[in-house]
Amino acid sequence: xxxxxxxxxxxxxxxxxxxxxxxxxxxxxxxxxxxxxxxxxxxxxxxxxxxxxxxxxxxxxxxxxxxxxxxxxxxxxxxxxxxxxxxxxxxxxxxxxxxxxxxxxxxxxxxxxxxxxxxxxxxxxxxxxxxxxxxxxxxxxxxxxxxxxxxxxxxxxxxxxxxxxxxxxxxxxxxxxxxxxxxxxxxxxxxxxxxxxxxxxxxxxxxxxxxxxxxxxxxxxxxxxxxxxxxxxxxxxxxxxxxxxxxxxxxxxxxxxxxxxxxxxxxxxxxxxxxxxxxxxxxxxxxxxxxxxxxxxxxxxxxxxxxxxxxxxxxxxxxxxxxxxxxxxxxxxxxxxxxxxxxxxxxxxxxxxxxxxxxxxxxxxxxxxxxxxxxxxxxxxxxxxxxxxxxxxxxxxxxxxxxxxxxxxxxxxxxxxxxxxxxxxxxxxxxxxxxxxxxxxxxxxxxxxxxxxxxxxxxxxxxxxxxxxxxxxxxxxxxxxxxxxxxxxxxxxxxxxxxxxxxxxxxxxxxxxxxxxxxxxxxxxxxxxxxxxxxxxxxxxxxxxxxxxxxxxxxxxxxxxxxxxxxxxxxxxxxxxxxxxxxxxxxxxxxxxxxxxxxxxxxxxxxxxxxxxxxxxxxxxxxxxxxxxxxxxxxxxxxxxxxxxxxxxxxxxxxxxxxxxxxxxxxxxxxxxxxxxxxxxxxxxxxxxxxxxxxxxxxxxxxxxxxxxxxxxxxxxxxxxxxxxxxxxxxxxxxxxxxxxxxxxxxxxxxxxxxxxxxxxxxxxxxxxxxxxxxxxxxxxxxxxxxxxxxxxxxxxxxxxxxxxxxxxxxxxxxxxxxxxxxxx
Numbered sequence: 001x002x003x004x005x006x007x008x009x010x011x012x013x014x015x016x017x018x019x020x021x022x023x024x025x026x027x028x029x030x031x032x033x034x035x036x037x038x039x040x041x042x043x044x045x046x047x048x049x050x051x052x053x054x055x056x057x058x059x060x061x062x063x064x065x066x067x068x069x070x071x072x073x074x075x076x077x078x079x080x081x082x083x084x085x086x087x088x089x090x091x092x093x094x095x096x097x098x099x100x101x102x103x104x105x106x107x108x109x110x111x112x113x114x115x116x117x118x119x120x121x122x123x124x125x126x127x128x129x130x131x132x133x134x135x136x137x138x139x140x141x142x143x144x145x146x147x148x149x150x151x152x153x154x155x156x157x158x159x160x161x162x163x164x165x166x167x168x169x170x171x172x173x174x175x176x177x178x179x180x181x182x183x184x185x186x187x188x189x190x191x192x193x194x195x196x197x198x199x200x201x202x203x204x205x206x207x208x209x210x211x212x213x214x215x216x217x218x219x220x221x222x223x224x225x226x227x228x229x230x231x232x233x234x235x236x237x238x239x240x241x242x243x244x245x246x247x248x249x250x251x252x253x254x255x256x257x258x259x260x261x262x263x264x265x266x267x268x269x270x271x272x273x274x275x276x277x278x279x280x281x282x283x284x285x286x287x288x289x290x291x292x293x294x295x296x297x298x299x300x301x302x303x304x305x306x307x308x309x310x311x312x313x314x315x316x317x318x319x320x321x322x323x324x325x326x327x328x329x330x331x332x333x334x335x336x337x338x339x340x341x342x343x344x345x346x347x348x349x350x351x352x353x354x355x356x357x358x359x360x361x362x363x364x365x366x367x368x369x370x371x372x373x374x375x376x377x378x379x380x381x382x383x384x385x386x387x388x389x390x391x392x393x394x395x396x397x398x399x400x401x402x403x404x405x406x407x408x409x410x411x412x413x414x415x416x417x418x419x420x421x422x423x424x425x426x427x428x429x430x431x432x433x434x435x436x437x438x439x440x441x442x443x444x445x446x447x448x449x450x451x452x453x454x455x456x457x458x459x460x461x462x463x464x465x466x467x468x469x470x471x472x473x474x475x476x477x478x479x480x481x482x483x484x485x486x487x488x489x490x491x492x493x494x495x496x497x498x499x500x501x502x503x504x505x506x507x508x509x510x511x512x513x514x515x516x517x518x519x520x521x522x523x524x525x526x527x528x529x530x531x532x533x534x535x536x537x538x539x540x541x542x543x544x545x546x547x548x549x550x551x552x553x554x555x556x557x558x559x560x561x562x563x564x565x566x567x568x569x570x571x572x573x574x575x576x577x578x579x580x581x582x583x584x585x586x587x588x589x590x591x592x593x594x595x596x597x598x599x600x601x602x603x604x605x606x607x608x609x610x611x612x613x614x615x616x617x618x619x620x621x622x623x624x625x626x627x628x629x630x631x632x633x634x635x636x637x638x639x640x641x642x643x644x645x646x647x648x649x650x651x652x653x654x655x656x657x658x659x660x661x662x663x664x665x666x667x668x669x670x671x672x673x674x675x676x677x678x679x680x681x682x683x684x685x686x687x688x689x690x691x692x693x694x695x696x697x698x699x700x701x702x703x704x705x706x707x708x709x710x711x712x713x714x715x716x717x718x719x720x721x722x723x724x725x726x727x728x729x730x731x732x733x734x735x736x737x738x739x740x741x742x743x744x745x746x747x748x749x750x751x752x753x754x755x756x757x758x759x760x761x762x763x764x765x766x767x768x769x770x771x772x773x774x775x776x777x778x779x780x781x782x783x784x785x786x787x788x789x790x791x792x793x794x795x796x797x798x799x800x801x802x803x804x805x806x807x808x809x810x811x812x813x814x815x816x817x818x819x820x821x822x823x824x825x
Contacts, residue, residue: 080160139160140162140163180236192284230254252266337418338428392476393417398413526590529565541582557681569612588615613673620666650673710751756781767781
């Protein structure tokens with residue numbers, strides 16, 4: 001049986017070994033309790049440290065380099081880096097992949113550069129991409145490097161700190177500072193920031209430019225060196241007082257800039273405070289007030305001499321006014337002044353004399369309601385419109401004819417706005433120059449020129465007619481000889497016929513010049529006709545002028561007189577030849593167009609037209625002649641080289657054909673005439689019309705014709721001619737007699753053949769009444785010249801021009817009767 005010994009027993013046991021053993025046991029128990037207490041305290045401290053590290057975002061790390069690379073990460077490190085618990089011993093490659101790509105190369109280079117060196121301290125800042133949430137975080141690492149005796153790194157122990165918030169705050173601060181600098185540098189005035197020691201910590205570009213020094217020197221520059229000596233004492237005093245007050249203060253003084261020029265600056269300084277409310281310096285801005293100061297000085301000087309200047313200016317204005325009034329009162333022009341309401345404020349003596357009135361009779365009245373304009377129909381409204389135009393800032397100029405108390409006068413009238421020194425309209429100045437005498441002189445000169453041209457024309461016409469009459473007279477004399485052989489007799493008869501045809505063409509040309517030719521409109525292909533005329537023109541213009549024809553549209557048809565069209569085209573070609581002095585390039589083009597542009601103050605016209613352009617490379621037309629080239633007898637050629645009728649004929653033909661002519665020219669480069677004619681549909685029976693044109697004379701076969709002719713000789717000849725053709729003829733002397741016969745029996749005749757020019761009712765009016773009352777009865781008109789016929793060329797009546805041949809008369813009558821019979825069937 002084992003006996004347990006207690007402490008009391010041991011103490012009572014006198015054996016020394018027992019006592020020593022008991023004491024050793026007690027000492028060991030005390031040591032164990034102290035160890036346990038120390039371990040628990042260490043665990044508590046470690047737990048507290050881990051909690052602090054987690055709160056502070058600090059994680060521990062260890063890199064063992066003795067045998068390769070071995071890593072150990074604390075739990076706090078894993079939290080900072082967003083790693084799972086099993087990554088506590090992650091590899092070097094895992095860490096490298098976690099470093100942000102933009103920082104990876106620099107971070108690795110810095111780590112190994114420090115390890116290979118001899119330093120014991122290691123620190124760096126870099127970004128990682130946290131695996132747990134993909135967020136980019138900034139890491140600050142601080143560590144100690146242990147090295148062996150050879151200086152080789154064997155171990156690195158450190159801590160990682162998440163400094164993302166600090167880095168973002170720094171970036172925001174840098175951005176704010178940069179934004180402040182950009183804004184400050186873009187300001188056109190000097191801006192600076194000072195510290196408590198009055199040294200500048202910042203200055204903008206305008207500040208640097210003003211002192212003309214590099215930035216580092218500019219912020220340390222002593223402003224007293226460029227401060228005007230007269231301003232130095234009070235500026236220093238005010239500056240010290242302002243800074244001591246810790247309130248905003250303002251200084252004004254003169255400073256010399258980098259160009260050596262003295263400038264007035266007004267500086268405004270504001271105190272700066274840190275977040276705790278502590279004063280840390282001033283921020284200032286300076287404005288250049290040189291111009292304002294100079295104006296202030298000038299104003300002060302002006303005020304000192306104001307009364308004297310006013311007196312001088314008043315005297316000057318009175319002198320100018322007197323001089324201006326003297327000029328106006330002695331002027332031969334009609335001059336006045338009108339306010340913004342249109343009321344007359346002033347009229348000079350010349351203007352008042354024109355209406356035989358005094359100033360008080362018209363002053364204050366609306367300008368357009370004064371006697372200058374009220375006596376001329378519609379002129380008051382014209383002047384009112386002109387005044388409205390002037391109020392818009394535009395000057396007006398026109399010619400007008402006015403009925404005044406002194407008689408009817410022609411004026412070159414103008415009105416322009418009156419502007420104040422700010423450019424605002426304050427009224428209007430009407431002016432008029434009496435050009436009556438000049439107009440009369442110009443008209444007399446124009447008449448003289450026309451008479452000279454008419455003299456040249458009539459001389460040439462008389463010469464041509466005398467030649468023709470000579471042929472006819474000689475032929476008739478020979479025809480009276482009985483012994484004349486038949487062959488010679490036929491030759492003389494043919495000569496008389498040909499001569500009459502030439503005389504007929506000459507009179508037709510004269511009527512074309514007068515724009516009174518009776519046209520015979522036909523539908524024809526313009527392109528084909530132009531190509532044919534071009535062949536006729538080539539020998540006329542000469543071999544040194546190149547002719548080009550361009551027909552852009554092959555099916556261009558129009559309704560016009562073919563002969564007059566050819567004549568107009570030839571006249572344009574001859575005009576071009578003369579402008580080129582028989583050498584150059586002449587082009588004729590044909591194309592379809594839509595409408596006619598605005599020409600000679602006429603509005604544009606819509607519709608389908610054919611445009612025939614004749615362009616040359618000649619001398620061109622002077623701008624002042626463009627408005628006159630189509631006037632009859634107008635010419636710029638030397639005496640004997642032209643009568644000015646060619647372009648007039650072309651213009652008259654185009655207008656009568658319901659078209660127009662446009663002209664453009666550049667002096668020295670040539671001119672282009674464009675003739676516009678209405679488009680027409682392609683004719684359905686051109687061949688039949690051509691066949692009808694060449695039909696030979698046929699007999700009348702007993703058809704009844706009523707001849708209406710007031711001239712007995714012509715009437716007798718026409719009656720005999722028709723009877724010889726087989727017609728039954730009845731003749732009357734006027735239109736009323738013809739209508740009386742038709743009233744008695746509308747079937748008494750098969751056709752009416754009437755002259756146009758007769759006393760009382762003319763032939764066109766008679767034909768119109770017959771068409772209205774007796775629609776089936778054909779009417780054929782004949783005339784050598786008639787303005788009535790020329791103005792009614794498209795009324796649809798058949799026309800035969802005097803002189804006419806037997807074949808043409810027979811053809812026209814048969815055509816009219818054939819149309820009547822076809823309608824009856």
